[in-house]
Amino acid sequence: MTAIALIFIPLAAALLFLIVRSVIAARITALALLVELAVAVAGPVTTVDALGVTFAVTPIERFCTAIATLVAIVVLVASAEPGLTPTVIPAGLVALACINVAIGASGSTILDGLAITSGLVLLAPVLVRQLGDSASPETGRIYLTWIVVGGATLLTGRALGRLYAAQPGPGILGPAMVFFIVGVGILLAAFPFAFWLPSLSDESPLGTALVVGFLQTALTSVVAQASAGGAWLVTTYAARLVCTRGGSIAAMIAAFLALGEKRSGRAMALLVGANADLALAALVAHPAEARVGVVWLLGTQALAAAITLAGIDLIHGKLDGLAWRRPLLAASLAVAALSLVGLPLTAGFVGRWVILRAVESSGYALLLGTAVSGILGGLALATPGIALFQRTDAPRLPISTVDVLFFAMAVLLVIGGLDPNPVLHQLAAAANG
């Protein structure tokens, strides 16, 4: 029942918001998201069969749903900040329900792709219309195109896999795997396929926070299931070598591009892409060993990316002197950005560490990619970091709810970096069956 509740709570909240459009409805929406979070964390472990699909909630699904809900809360609160246009809350809630369908549907390899694509396509008009600093129609169209192409590629890979299962024969499994990896790469915005993310995060950071948060948590669940299947992923040594080195090189290039990027939104997008490269490379080359690390890395990155991008939208990209004007928000942005580049004592570091520990026997390319992309990413953060502490004449603003919330999320990232074991053990137990 937990999985079904996680799908219906946001749907009910969206319906309520559509019926009662008022401040009370917005508060009830926030309450519904808190209930959603509580159910995700503490709901009983059950499986439900509905419409031919089994819905289940294992610790991996709990982790993904909890992160997606936290992302929704961050964006909801940030969009309620005075000065920003009102968010199209129902679309975000329905997208969250779709993401929860993708996360919870353990009995269908196709339903997850359908649900992810539907949810993310639904957000396309919202990005252009009313979500923070809105994207231009052209950028919105590019986003829509890549989400549909990525979703279609992922689904084609899944469908070919199902055909292969029904009619074993040569020649189908290879293309199925390629379609799957390319589709996931497009949706995760891994660097060679990250055509849509930098422009979108430059124009609409808040919308991108929602999209990246939802996409990465949903795809975390998808790749965890796929790697459990094993047959999806490459088995030959040469292919593993190519994927590992290719992913590592792509991560380094993405971090290098972030180093030269002046606009903070685009730099964050490139860092997100670099992490996605490392995660995909590890997963393709060492699916069984790297699964827990990849789940952790992508999940915590979703939260870190949501905090940084939503924060950038809140201040309209003006980082100068933020540490004096809004110290809590500045600290939150700094912690989240450092987590994105994998600084020790943050949750992002734990993900990279667990992956490298898991693949240490043959992961030299990954080690190099992780180290170099981390250093380059850290250097890329130097300029915005200095800007944060620049002296300013602007008055200090009173501490607001959104500052406290962002700080609480950043504290979660630090706690995850200091003591990840309680969650990691549960994830490992679930991953190992």
Add this chain to the structure above:
Amino acid sequence: MAVEWIAVGLVIVGSMLGGILNDWSTAPAALALQYLGVVALVALTRGAVAGVVALVTAVGVLAILVAPFDGKLAVPIPKWQTWLRDVARHLHGFDVSVTILAIVGATELMIEHPLGMSKPVGVVVAVLFVGALVQFIVGRPVRQLYALVSLVVGVCLTILEAGNGAVPAEVLLGALLQLVTALAVAYFNMLGTARPAPPGQEGYRIRGLPLGPRGGDGAAP
């Protein structure tokens, strides 16, 4: 079997019309032909219930695409003589030849290598995918938005035919995906990103390379 190939023919005609789109006035007719073929094929291969779901989805998608925004129809419905004249006037040799080549190639490929599906369904899936690819590559925004719907229809048909077929949840979510894609496409069309090329610039060029005497940049607003 003959009915199945007639359905395939409808999809091919619809995809060809999509390949020569210059503005949205032709899009609903092209999509209607595609959907008619797809619905017929689904009903023949997957049964009446799946056919009804496909029909309802098709009607929903078309209704979204022609639904009025601000009291005006998103796509003005012209008289058929006017429509035919417009289509004929906007025909370009390059568009027609590339589209025909792609569709013939896709049909040939899927007849030779049916990929575990029945031949008519395989041909339809290939035509939708390859047609969408061509529309993405050589098209202007109006064709690219059209291609998104075609791509999603192709994916949903593939899912229906894969293995032992789709479970009810997949069928429903496939229908939802088509509807939300149509909604997003209609929205971006309304915003004007799918405007027709300005008068005198009805040619096209790929990445700045002018092709033929008409020149112009179809991708530009």
